[in-house]
Amino acid sequence: MLLMTGAAALAVGLRARSGDAYHAAAWRATGATFLAEGVSVTTQNAFGGAAMHAGGTSSLMKAYLAWLPVFNHSRTFMVTGALLALAWLALHRGAPGPRFWTGLVALLCLGTAVGAALGVREGSFTRTGHVTALAGWDLMELLVILPVLFLLLVKNRVDRLLWALLGAYAASLALGIFWFLVLGQIAPGWTPSNWSRVAVRDALYVGMAAAALFRWLAVRRGREVHGMLGPPPLRVSMIR
Structure with a gap:
């Protein structure tokens, strides 16, 4: 799902040549970020499957358990870096140019490192140590994404489908924090069923x-998708 989300979102950004430059x-x-996260998750799952x-x-299982915190925390901070770039996009008055993309790449690399x-x-x-750490760092990420969502909303710098996508991701963080706390602190002797955690x-x-795919279909059909606050106000020039 993350790979599909990233690929579709990136296709939207690359194909949407007209319209709002901030939205594109x-x-x-977002597409580049979730595509990178999806590749990381897929690599980790393949590594874990071979270890199992x-x-x-x-020795393969020992190596996997040693690398597991590296995989998980690097993704958390990578996405946090992307969220900071989106906050800059919301606050910056000028159109996104080379400085924005350089800053995005720098934040993604710095967050991963x-x-x-x-x-x-x-x-x-x-179990208790890593799961508790996951809950704490995911809480940090949640505390970053919530004000970013607010900024993107009031500045109208993303369309409603991208805002919904990021909102769903924030909800997944909140639910993940709950599960991690249950597993690591509240009931360390209890394990929920595998299907429920997934x-x-x-x-x-x-x-x-689905939000990314719907937006991609809208781009293909030439339909505009406005921000949560509707289309931007018309700017009528008084000079003819």
């Missing part, structure tokens, strides 16, 4: 992918 830039930035097949006492360093410092996976986020990820 936000779709492109090798067995719980295998900071998260990876925190993962290395944390060490190999432990379904918590997958339902929202489906909504994210």
Whole structure:
């Protein structure tokens, strides 16, 4: 779902040559971010699947458990970097140009590096230690995305489908924090069913992918999608 969301969002940003430049830039930035996150998740899952097949006492499993915090924290901080870039897009008066894209790449790389360093410092996976850390860093990300959503809303710098996509992602963070706290602190001796843990986020990820695909179809059909506050006000020149 993350790969589909990223690919569709990036296609929207690259194809939307006309219309609001801010909206197109936000779709492109969001698409690149979730595409990178999807690649990271897919790589981690392939690594984890091979480790599970090798067995719980295998060297491959030990290597996977050592790398698990690095994967998870690097993604958290990478997306946080992208959110800061979207905040800049909301506050900046000029049209997004080379400085914005340079800043986005820098923030994505810096966030990935900071998260990876925190993962290395944390060490190999432990249920209570890593799950609690995940809840704390996801809470940080949630506290970043909520004001960014507000800025994007009042500045009308993203269309309503992208705002809905980011809102669904924020909801997935909130639900993930709940599950992590349940697993790590509230009931460390209890494990919910695998399908329920996956379904918590997958339902929202489906909504994210649907929002990106609907927007891509709108671009193909030449339909405009305005921001949450409607179309921008008309600017009538008094000079003929």
